[in-house]
Amino acid sequence: MTGVNDVLATLRDGHPRLLLTDERLAELKRRVADDPLLAKIVADVIAQADRDLDRPVLQYVLQGPRLLSVSRELVRRTYGLGLAWRWTGQAKYRDRLVENLLAVCAFDDWHPEHFLDTAEMAHGVAVGYDWLYNALDEPTRATIRDAIVRHGLQVGLAGFEGTPWGWWHRVSHNWNQVCNGGLIVAALAVAEDEPAVARQTLARALASLPLALRQYGPDGAWGEGPGYWGYATRYTVYALASLETALGTDLGLSDIPGLDRAGEFPLYCTGPTGYYFNYADSGELNARGPLPSLLWLGRRYHRPAYVAEELQIAAARRAEPRHLIWYPDDSAAKALPRSLDKRFGGEVEVALLRSAWGDADALWVAVKAGDNQVNHGHLDLGGFELDALGVRWARDLGSDDYNMPGYWEGKGGGRRWTYYRMRSISHSVPLLDGADQDPLATARLTAFHSAADRGHAVVDLTKAYQPAAAKVARGVALLAGRTAVLVQDEFDLPQPAEVAWGMTTDAAIEVQAGGRAVLTLKGRRLAARIVEPAAAAFSVESARQAAPQKTNEGVSRLVVRLPGRQGPVCVAVLLAPADAMDAAAASVKLVPLDDWEGPKE
Structure with missing residues (x-):
């Protein structure tokens, strides 16, 4: 910034001088x-x-x-x-x-x-x-x-x-x-x-x-x-x-x-x-x-x-x-083509992947890393949201009442972290023994890749789950010709712990045999399939809370719970429009996150 010693030397005479002359x-x-x-x-x-x-x-x-x-x-x-x-x-x-x-x-x-x-x-x-x-x-x-x-x-x-x-x-x-x-x-x-x-x-x-x-x-x-x-x-x-x-x-x-x-x-x-x-x-x-x-x-x-x-x-x-x-001089300006996938860095890192621009039914998935201490932040490192078929399927519930007691007590042990919408359990993030992420933790995007038929990002979540985990990573990929989303979590657990994968949704959920579920919202259907572990099953949990917190009426959580896991653990869930799931599932072969193609950091 240039010097401001005589900041008013060039002050415009008269009025109006602000914004619109x-x-x-x-x-x-x-x-x-x-x-x-x-x-x-x-x-x-x-x-x-x-x-x-x-x-x-x-x-x-x-x-x-x-x-x-x-x-x-x-x-x-x-x-x-x-x-x-x-x-x-x-x-x-x-x-x-x-x-x-x-x-x-x-x-x-x-x-x-x-x-x-x-x-x-x-x-x-x-x-x-x-x-x-x-x-x-x-x-x-x-x-x-x-x-x-x-x-x-x-x-x-x-x-x-x-x-x-x-x-x-x-x-x-x-x-x-x-x-x-x-x-x-x-x-x-x-x-x-x-x-x-x-x-x-x-x-x-x-x-x-x-x-x-x-x-x-x-x-x-x-x-x-x-x-x-x-x-x-x-x-x-x-x-x-x-x-x-x-x-x-x-x-x-x-x-x-x-x-x-x-x-x-x-x-x-x-x-x-x-x-x-x-x-x-x-x-x-x-x-x-x-x-x-x-x-x-x-x-x-x-x-x-x-x-x-x-x-x-x-x-x-x-x-x-x-x-x-601020009406432009050229109101006929056209949008230039943009890449389907984008990574943003900084205090909070996010990656966004989509199947198309200008299509209300396109697939779109977003995942975040960064710092749990950011102003207005939640305990949501690794959280994802998902659009498909014109519907928001996986969603972040957003804020609660700013006037609730302790809402701004955001350090470790602060009352902010007792409110459901701030806690990890309300977000589509991994859970270990049902515990929240460390409020002081940070996470980084360690890989990001964009190709014609696929995009993906990997987040290192280890600091958010220590000391319960020696390693936690989440990969989110738009794959199978950009027709499906894979959310793949990997853990290294020194002691037995319950591992949970969860997704927060407004949809009605029908749990089916064989690690499958169908979500229905606004007349559209999204399929979910557990790719790993093969014997795991979905369950449904309510997100309902008592006042004065927001009550989250009609909100559920699609959950995979794996009790007593130790050592290397992988949980992978495939999500796709119901009529595209079989073809997408047939094309998916799990690869360790360290081996996902593209540049690493």
Whole structure:
């Protein structure tokens, strides 16, 4: 990152200077008559703004220990009503936004104890102030500007100096980007009137932000999962795009390695069903939604695939204001062919294998390695998810209630690991004597290979199961001409232990003789077959839990249990659409994981 000694030297005169300049807005208005997708996006934004005209003005209401829902609603209304005002010039949108801005500026504080609340509110108020600046009288400007400084920037600077809630500037997860990003946007909004506090804020935030941005290295993955990738990247782009429009430069932040490839992560982590690879504290059956940040990333790094993918979402669903802000110069950009398989490194490593792109019925399997201590992490090293026939068959249940006692006690022995959805047993991972993985363990992808008719990955899970095991490894392969998935686990056990293979599913399960089972969901059928040990059998277990945990209604576990095993042990299960299983099974011959073809590490 380049120096920031005189960070405001190139500050753009006047307003608006954040994200969408008047010049860029005028250009979009000239194009809209000849661009049906752009016209559709504008219509979606204005329709949402019309709905917001009738919503009650925001009030200070905590949900649990958070004001975050109010802050996020202010951000949402700011972008919608603000863009509707700037596009149409109709005073009703401006006036309703001003009412909301003045309401939150009158709050006693923006709840700095949970600083995400403050940062998001500062961001939303700052964008509203900037976009409406020329339509506000000076007393209104002063009121809003004072709140940005008093509730946002000064509180943020206190956080940098060491208040109990100011830890976020030392971490490398989403809190860093959201808190620093919100403060950067706020500082740029008021910089000409409050240069001292703006300079101080920018200096501290710009020094802290790279701690998180480096986590995108080496190739764009995000340790907290695809859901939090969206949140972290959204605020990364708010910060970088605002620096770009306000200062004419992002000060080299966008050159940090990994950011240029970050857009690949949500694309590969989305299965054919539209659901994400749902590891970490992700939402229930978390589906890929709009990610307008991909438009900015696509422009900045010349990645037309990011743009093409996101424009498809904007065309098919209700578009968001940021689709308009970062609408591309070339809306006819086409996605380039991508490899079927992908490996991502970093704090959490994942491998994703698929039979085809653009086919809702394609096979897709994802497996993870990494660090159980990652923020929002679960005890899920080696966990896999599986799509086939348009159905998510093996799934991660996602997060539980963030307000449950001890939910954030994530070190060894923490109460977080007493909750079912955090524990290993809820995930599709190996189990030894029913014990959880070591919360402090790490795992690495030790092999990855992609060929025309097959892809596979191998994970070394040994550290997660010590001292019960001298070695644990899991291989996941898409094979038999990419018509079936093999999950193969290998153990070296110094003492007798029960070995369990399990898969968490919403499907109805019919256990059959001969180590077979058929899963049925949404009228589709998936077959499961135990390849090794030959005499093993499937069983079905419930995932149901008692409140206040999520109860997991209708969720089951397809399980193989092998009691009293010692020495070398192998458990291998083949999964395929029911009508493809016989042919796939006939072609599969087990090979030790050490001998799976392809490069090893």
